Amino acid sequence: MPEIDPTDHEIAELGPKVKDVDDADELREMLELEEGGEDRAPVKTLIESRIENVEGEDEEIDPESVDLSDLTVADIANLVRDIDDAAVLEDMLERERAGRDRKTAKGQIEDRIESIEGSDEEGDGEELEYVPPEEKHPDLDHPTADKQWVERLEDAEYRDMWVYCETQHGELIDVSMEMLGKARQLMDDYNEVPASDASGESEDSSSGKYGGDEDGEPENVVAVLIGDSVSGLTDQVIEYGADRVVTLEDDRLARFRHKPYTEIFCSMARAGGQVADDDHAEVDWKDYDEPRYTVFPATNNGRDLSALVQGELDSGLASDCSGLYIEEAMISNPAKTGNPGDSVEFERILHMKRPDFSGFEYSTILCIDKPFRDFHPQGASVIPGSFEIPEADPEREGEVVEYEMDLDESWFGVDVTDYDTLDSGIDLTGHDVVVAMGRGIGDSPTEGIELGLDLVDAFDDAALGLSRGVITSSYNFEGHVEGYIGEDRQIGESGQVVEPDVYVAAGISGAIQHKVGMDESDTIVAINSDPDADIRGFSDYFVEGDLFEVVPRLTEAVEAGELATAVAEASDD
Numbered sequence: 001m002p003e004i005d006p007t008d009h010e011i012a013e014l015g016p017k018v019k020d021v022d023d024a025d026e027l028r029e030m031l032e033l034e035e036g037g038e039d040r041a042p043v044k045t046l047i048e049s050r051i052e053n054v055e056g057e058d059e060e061i062d063p064e065s066v067d068l069s070d071l072t073v074a075d076i077a078n079l080v081r082d083i084d085d086a087a088v089l090e091d092m093l094e095r096e097r098a099g100r101d102r103k104t105a106k107g108q109i110e111d112r113i114e115s116i117e118g119s120d121e122e123g124d125g126e127e128l129e130y131v132p133p134e135e136k137h138p139d140l141d142h143p144t145a146d147k148q149w150v151e152r153l154e155d156a157e158y159r160d161m162w163v164y165c166e167t168q169h170g171e172l173i174d175v176s177m178e179m180l181g182k183a184r185q186l187m188d189d190y191n192e193v194p195a196s197d198a199s200g201e202s203e204d205s206s207s208g209k210y211g212g213d214e215d216g217e218p219e220n221v222v223a224v225l226i227g228d229s230v231s232g233l234t235d236q237v238i239e240y241g242a243d244r245v246v247t248l249e250d251d252r253l254a255r256f257r258h259k260p261y262t263e264i265f266c267s268m269a270r271a272g273g274q275v276a277d278d279d280h281a282e283v284d285w286k287d288y289d290e291p292r293y294t295v296f297p298a299t300n301n302g303r304d305l306s307a308l309v310q311g312e313l314d315s316g317l318a319s320d321c322s323g324l325y326i327e328e329a330m331i332s333n334p335a336k337t338g339n340p341g342d343s344v345e346f347e348r349i350l351h352m353k354r355p356d357f358s359g360f361e362y363s364t365i366l367c368i369d370k371p372f373r374d375f376h377p378q379g380a381s382v383i384p385g386s387f388e389i390p391e392a393d394p395e396r397e398g399e400v401v402e403y404e405m406d407l408d409e410s411w412f413g414v415d416v417t418d419y420d421t422l423d424s425g426i427d428l429t430g431h432d433v434v435v436a437m438g439r440g441i442g443d444s445p446t447e448g449i450e451l452g453l454d455l456v457d458a459f460d461d462a463a464l465g466l467s468r469g470v471i472t473s474s475y476n477f478e479g480h481v482e483g484y485i486g487e488d489r490q491i492g493e494s495g496q497v498v499e500p501d502v503y504v505a506a507g508i509s510g511a512i513q514h515k516v517g518m519d520e521s522d523t524i525v526a527i528n529s530d531p532d533a534d535i536r537g538f539s540d541y542f543v544e545g546d547l548f549e550v551v552p553r554l555t556e557a558v559e560a561g562e563l564a565t566a567v568a569e570a571s572d573d
Contacts, residue, residue, distance in 0.1 A: 002029040004537075006047065007037035017537070018050050027051045063088055069099045076105050080112040089113045111330050114343040130372055153274050158292040158376045161187050162222045162269065164305065165237055166297050170229050174389060174430040175297040177240045179382055181390030182324060183221045183295060184241030190326055190348060191218040219292065220244055226264055228254035231402070238398035240390055244285065246401045252412050255419075256301040260411040262308040267405050269294075269313060269377070285401050291377040293350050295324070298381040299427070300488055306381040317379045318365035320494065322386040322516075323353030329366055338371045350378040355493040355516060385429045385497030385517075427496075428489065433462035434500045436491055436518070438469055440507015440528065440547045445475035449484060451551040452506060458558035465491040465498065467508050492517035504554070506547040510535025527551065 003026070004017050021027055031047045034040065049072065061071075063079055071079070076096075083089055093109045096102065161183045165176040220243035225233055227249065234245045246268050253260060272282065273289035290313060296306035298320045310317040329351075332343040352365040367378040428434055435455050441448025449464075456462040466489045477485055491498055492514040503521035508514060510526070510533055518524070519538055526539035527550045536542045543550050557563045 002026045002033070004030060006030050006034045006043055018046055021050065022054055024051050024054045027054065063092060067099075068092065068096050068105070073102060073104045073108065077108045080109055083112065084116060086113055086116050089116070111332065111343055153289055153374065156274070156290075156374055156376075157288040158290055158374075159288040160220045160222050160291050161293040161295065162224060162291040162377065163242070164224050164226075164265065164294070164296045164302065164309075165233070166299060166302055167225070167227055167230060167233065168427065170227075170232075172233055172236060173297070173299070173384075173427045175299065175302075175382065175384035175427070176237075177389045178384070178387040178429075179295050179297065180221065180223060180237065180241040182382075182387045184390065186324060186326055187219055187221050222246060222291065224265060224268060226253060226261055228252075234400045236392070238396050238400075239392040239394055241396075242398050244399045244401060246285075246403050248403045248405070250407060252407065255416055256305075257412065257414075258304060258308060260407055261305055262312060263408075263411060264403075264405065265305070265309050266312045268403055269309075271403075283401075285399065289376075294377040294379040296379070296381045298383045302381055306379060310377070310379040313377060315375045315377055315379060316367045317381065318352035318354060318367070319381045320383050321352045321354045321365075321380045322383050322497065323362070324380060324382070325351050325353075327351055329368065331368060336368050336370045350380065352378075352380040383497050384427065385499055385520075389430075428463045428465050428491065428498050429496060431461050431463045431498075431500055433459045433502045433504070434465050434491070434498050434518070434521070435459075435462060435504045435506070436465035436467060436508060437506050437547075438467040438508030438514075439473065441470065442473075442475065442507075444548070445470075445473075446478045446481045448507070448547065449477065449481045451548065451555070453481075453484070455504065455551055455555045455558065458555045465489050465496070467514050468492055468494065505535055505539070506551055508535055509533050510538065525554075 002021075004021065006018075009017065018027070018030075021030075027047055027050055031044060031051070034043050034047065052072070052075075061075075061079055063083055066079075068076065076092075080089060080092070089109055089112055093106060093113070096105050096109065163176070163179050163183050165180070166173050167176070221241055223237040223242035223245045225231075225237065225245060225247040228251050229249065230247055231249055234247060237245050248264050248268075269290050272284075272286035294306075294309065294313075296302045296309075298306075303319060306317055306319065326348050328345050328347045329349045330343060330345050331337060334342070336346075337344045346368055349366050349368060352367075353362050354365065355362055365380075367375045369375050433456075435452050437448060437452040441452075452464055456464050464484060466485070468490055471485065471487055471490050475485075487495065490496065493516045494513070495517055497517050497520075499518075499520040499522075501522045502525065503518050503523070504525045504527070505518070506527045508526070509528070509530070515535075515538065523541070524535075524539045525541045525543070526533070526535045527543045527545060527547045528535060529544065529546050531544050554563065
């Protein structure tokens with residue numbers, strides 16, 4: 001009997017569960033249960049696809065002999081990406097036509113052939129004509145309309161991956177180190193790939209220079225530190241992967257402020273480029289126009305800054321990403337290629353993966369140039385906890401740049417006269433324990449949160465998290481508890497991703513949106529009065545009971561140093 005009975009679940013719930021099953025025999029048993037039960041076609045397709053993936057993960061596929069009818073369209077798309085022989089592709093195309101003759105499969109093969117040989121279609125045969133923006137939009141004269149007039153710089157050059165390293169109380173937050181480690185990995189891989197002219201640098205493309213420069217110089221990871229006391233963090237940033245650190249310190253920057261932080265970052269990014277006005281500083285550490293890629297943390301401040309910076313730099317932003325990789329992209333959209341019928345392979349595009357609103361699938365966002373218009377930097381904000389914190393390398397060396405610019409007094413027009421700081425209400429990552437409270441507190445919301453805080457206090461290093469249901473509810477919280485109810489504590493697809501040693505979920509049902517934010521925790525202890533709650537399926541310990549009775553017992557056990565025993569006994573009851 002398989003661990004998962006598909007007939008007990010809705011289709012939306014099954015996707016993540018099936019993806020975690022690596023045993024083909026178990027999957028076949030699940031398929032038999034579904035066929036003998038509800039017999040839902042989408043569920044059977046899901047399980048069959050997983051069986052194909054599991055059995056084919058270690059198999060080498062020979063494109064000249066494989067039976068294409070046995071492959072899905074996605075399999076064919078992955079297969080043709082690595083084929084550079086047009087004759088092999090033509091043979092595959094003929095076999096697909098003679099077999100299942102799938103339009104989408106043929107399109108994947110034809111696109112790859114075009115990328116090797118060039119398009120056989122001439123489009124409309126007309127060369128694109130540049131029309132100055134003031135002629136194209138003569139009636140647009142308000143400030144925001146100017147953004148539609150943005151044009152590419154002539155012979156623009158973009159380089160490096162820039163990482164905004166957020167700090168709190170004079171220390172790097174964990175997600176800053178996570179991003180540095182990922183950026184280091186991406187740029188190391190990037191620098192191993194030879195530069196090419198096939199990246200859309202034709203006369204019909206505005207894609208700038210992909211790869212290293214003409215001398216093969218590697219591209220760098222550039223860390224940005226802005227604040228009132230950040231110079232002491234430069235060595236640490238280099239140890240975690242930066243080649244260059246650009247800093248700016250000012251007492252007025254102790255608290256994050258939208259205007260000055262945006263102006264500073266953009267001034268750094270444009271420094272040394274083609275001088276269009278007095279705001280582009282001449283520097284000796286940078287000689288390109290703008291960064292190729294920018295990465296920000298998807299924290300409250302990071303989300304704000306990333307949107308403002310990318311807007312000011314006239315590019316796009318993929319927000320709340322949980323995966324990044326750099327790869328070529330075959331594009332046939334005439335808005336990007338310039339002419340209908342053309343296919344252009346853009347190289348080294350940052351693919352930015354983010355969970356969609358259901359949490360069931362992921363979308364991959366691309367930011368690609370088009371004729372007469374550049375979209376650089378390609379920018380993303382990253383959900384905290386999405387990547388591992390790398391091991392620091394104290395032997396690494398890097399360059400430190402103390403950036404200088406005048407800060408306009410008008411940027412500081414708002415004064416913060418009073419504020420409160422919660423001990424651990426912002427960054428939930430990096431703690432040994434996270435105690436998360438859910439809708440189970442509904443009978444007495446204030447008391448429920450207080451019980452959670454008591455459990456947090458019993459541990460040496462713990463933080464309080466919340467499910468989205470608590471944050472979006474209409475509960476009435478009283479006293480100091482109200483200060484702990486905010487989006488900065490949300491865990492899940494639209495909140496933070498945590499991986500503590502122990503995760504305590506009290507009164508949380510375990511919806512997929514919450515699961516993606518905590519299922520990498522080492523040990524998951526769930527407390528729920530519903531024996532059929534989804535969270536039971538991915539918890540190490542499940543305590544069936546009222547959190548108002550169970551949580552105080554856990555607190556007493558932690559204070560007595562007997563947590564493991566108490567959890568084991570409670571989960572057996």
